[in-house]
Amino acid sequence: MLNHLPIGIFDSGVGGLTVYRALHERLPNERFVYLGDTARVPYGTKSLATIERYAIENSRFLAARGVKLLVVACNTASALALPAIQKAIKIDVIGMIEPGARKAVETGAKRIGVIATEATIGSNAYAKAIKNFNQQTEVVETACPLFVPLAEESWADEPETASIAAKYLSKIKEANVGALVLGCTHYPILRDVIQETVGASVKLIDSGEAAAETVDNLLKNKNLANLTAAQISRQRSLCDDLDHFFVTDAAERFARVAERFLGSQPARLEAVELWGNDELRTN
């Protein structure tokens, strides 16, 4: 019986906290173990081989702690390393790409935009996944490299961010898309300015919310949901001590950015080293 086990989440850093929030909101009965690989962040500008290696180390760390399923809350790792992760551990793995693509196609939009990091866009993962659901859909993709540092700096409301968004999203706007996938976990932090830039008629797809829906369904289908609801407070809050956060570096900075993203700091936050442990090493 795995029901009582927490759900594992990993991300390259703090961005995955938006996915944690979406999971937490949708699944108030579940506990979470979050790993932010802050020593090696960002993944978005790194190579396939390196991203795979980091993703496998992160996944093994969480699997070894006992989680009932793993959410890869990093679009870059989801786009490039999901098969490698699934091969490395025995539990179910849910990435960001397929849920986000499905939700975008479900809007019925004929043209779908995707914004993400350089590595995710370079992988074409979203375009492929969207075409898998509907061959007819047109996909317009564009990388927005400055969005991550802008989100981490809490510059969502600054005029420079609006101006940068206008530049990055001009191709998307011209293409008249019906839906736009926020294909990087940092982007929901900039949701308002992105929505204003592309116009109210464009449906924004938050991959984290889409993934939370997929996780919910999987827990139900596999009878993995936590049934001992009494164990979990009904009014539990984000970052309380039922959830456990690990980072590979700079815990203070993580706590600070977590507060900006979620409004509170993790009650349980621990720094760990992944690379010193031979069992976790991939070669």
Add this chain to the structure above:
Amino acid sequence: MLNHLPIGIFDSGVGGLTVYRALHERLPNERFVYLGDTARVPYGTKSLATIERYAIENSRFLAARGVKLLVVACNTASALALPAIQKAIKIDVIGMIEPGARKAVETGAKRIGVIATEATIGSNAYAKAIKNFNQQTEVVETACPLFVPLAEESWADEPETASIAAKYLSKIKEANVGALVLGCTHYPILRDVIQETVGASVKLIDSGEAAAETVDNLLKNKNLANLTAAQISRQRSLCDDLDHFFVTDAAERFARVAERFLGSQPARLEAVELWGNDELRTN
């Protein structure tokens, strides 16, 4: 006789290329071996322990290849890890902080500004070094986290960059500094917009140029300069095949950004793994 050996340079990524350029211009008779730790960039948001570990691995890699001295072309590693590096390898090590601080003090400015990454500013390394040269000097420091991604995106001439610079540098401007240290190797790429923002009367100090001066003096004092000048073309160009570049990841992206920074791509560029090699491991 070590004279014929190249000079080692390491940086967390591409930023150190501005230091390579300064060294190359000042010392046309020397050859260089550059290591960009692109798999683990950036250092500016990481912790002391992690920055030390990475810096020692990088230094040992270059020392093992045979270099006559090592330039730590990364302000963050210079600010936090110089003693650890000097302990780990036997050759002379030159960082960015002391040369930059000395050059700033030599301007005679009573008030000196310093801009750098969060980690460098947090370390107070520049303020301490400046006070060491002149106890009377007032130091005004400020972190400019968005400058690195803006430089890497080649956004030096975009209006958003001017606007962001105005925001970051307002404290520096109000303080009426006489000199401003560009305490991050990416910042010379934004030199023009920074100069415009603070005004023409403020003397900008490029730590890379200052370090090149220090290296020049050290080579002369220790009789380490390369004397077989015939070996080196008098009209050699940046990134030609006399210089050797290594990166720990994503060589293609490095080559692309190098072209933006230097106007040409390295003739000899190789990807290496530092962490798999036990001899290079620090624990």
